[in-house]
Amino acid sequence: MRETKVTADDLIQPLFVLDGEGRSEPVPSMPGIQRLSIDLLIAEAQTIHQLGIPAVAIFPVTPADAKSADAREAYNPTGIAQRAVRAIKDAIPELGVITDVALDPFTSHGQDGLIDETGYVLNDETVEVLVRQALSHAEAGADVVAPSDMMDGRVGAIRNALEAHNYRNVRILSYTAKYASHYYGPFRDAVGSAGNLDSGPSGPGKDSYQMDPANSDEAIHEAALDIQEGADMFMVKPGLPYLDIIRRIKQELGVPTFAYQVSGEYSMLKAAGERGWLDERKCVLEALTSLRRAGADAILTYHARAAADWLQEED
Numbered sequence: 001m002r003e004t005k006v007t008a009d010d011l012i013q014p015l016f017v018l019d020g021e022g023r024s025e026p027v028p029s030m031p032g033i034q035r036l037s038i039d040l041l042i043a044e045a046q047t048i049h050q051l052g053i054p055a056v057a058i059f060p061v062t063p064a065d066a067k068s069a070d071a072r073e074a075y076n077p078t079g080i081a082q083r084a085v086r087a088i089k090d091a092i093p094e095l096g097v098i099t100d101v102a103l104d105p106f107t108s109h110g111q112d113g114l115i116d117e118t119g120y121v122l123n124d125e126t127v128e129v130l131v132r133q134a135l136s137h138a139e140a141g142a143d144v145v146a147p148s149d150m151m152d153g154r155v156g157a158i159r160n161a162l163e164a165h166n167y168r169n170v171r172i173l174s175y176t177a178k179y180a181s182h183y184y185g186p187f188r189d190a191v192g193s194a195g196n197l198d199s200g201p202s203g204p205g206k207d208s209y210q211m212d213p214a215n216s217d218e219a220i221h222e223a224a225l226d227i228q229e230g231a232d233m234f235m236v237k238p239g240l241p242y243l244d245i246i247r248r249i250k251q252e253l254g255v256p257t258f259a260y261q262v263s264g265e266y267s268m269l270k271a272a273g274e275r276g277w278l279d280e281r282k283c284v285l286e287a288l289t290s291l292r293r294a295g296a297d298a299i300l301t302y303h304a305r306a307a308a309d310w311l312q313e314e315d
């Protein structure tokens with residue numbers, strides 16, 4: 001009688017990667033999550049692959065001295081993200097690799113785009129850099145590029161550039177409905193963009209380009225634009241507080257719809273679990289089931305590896 005089932009095949013594991021060798025740094029606000037150097041990342045990716053998780057999403061941690069106002073490290077062919085993609089595709093070609101296309105790990109101010117002297121994020125100038133970044137990921141062997149920046153017109157620009165450079169099979173997972181959410185806090189700690197954002201010229205917010213949590217119709221407009229521009233997959237982010245948005249996009253547009261159970265959602269479940277206030281395992285599996293029930297075809301979750309383990313035990 002059960003309508004919805006969660007399997008490892010529905011999950012995608014986000015991974016934080018840093019420079020060096022044999023390095024594993026815990027993320028303090030995300031207990032159980034580490035930033036890993038590429039050698040350790042490969043071992044982790046092997047385990048994830050063996051558990052039946054079809055893909056990983058790579059998020060680089062950029063050293064402060066490689067950040068700049070023009071974010072040029074974003075398209076460095078030997079940047080951390082580009083090297084990580086190559087290493088994973090060499091070691092485990094069957095494992096899907098998704099890259100994050102956005103400038104926040106590379107800008108000295110922590111915004112997802114280039115800014116003018118008043119701190120205003122410049123849409124079209126940013127899109128040019130995003131295109132170069134996406135091409136460098138495709139060149140490194142990424143299966144899917146995922147623009148998470150919310151600039152207007154970036155999906156179309158990336159699609160055209162991929163076609164023009166013969167990367168016709170690289171897919172675009174667009175962060176279609178990315179809300180200006182406060183649930184991203186621990187992620188900003190993990191990639192080291194939070195401090196910069198707080199002291200940056202435009203203040204802490206990304207409200208001028210991410211969506212207002214009070215809006216729902218806007219998500220449908222964004223998705224319609226993304227369809228027109230050539231996106232293959234559509235992300236709603238965060239997850240659990242936005243089940244209605246997942247449902248609307250899936251039902252009204254009938255496109256492959258992904259949910260991102262974000263860092264803050266992970267940390268809440270983890271913290272309550274550690275205190276014995278909630279049963280972490282049961283609550284995580286319930287949340288993932290809810291995301292699937294709402295209409296998510298796939299779920300990015302920091303709990304992917306743990307959940308795949310638990311699902312195996314239950315089988």
Ligand code: PBG
Nearest residue numbers: 102104148183184187262263264
């Ligand atoms: C930024 C980006 C963010 C996340 C993924 N890509 C954070 C932000 O917009 O500041 C958040 C993911 C999470 O919280 O788990 N390009």
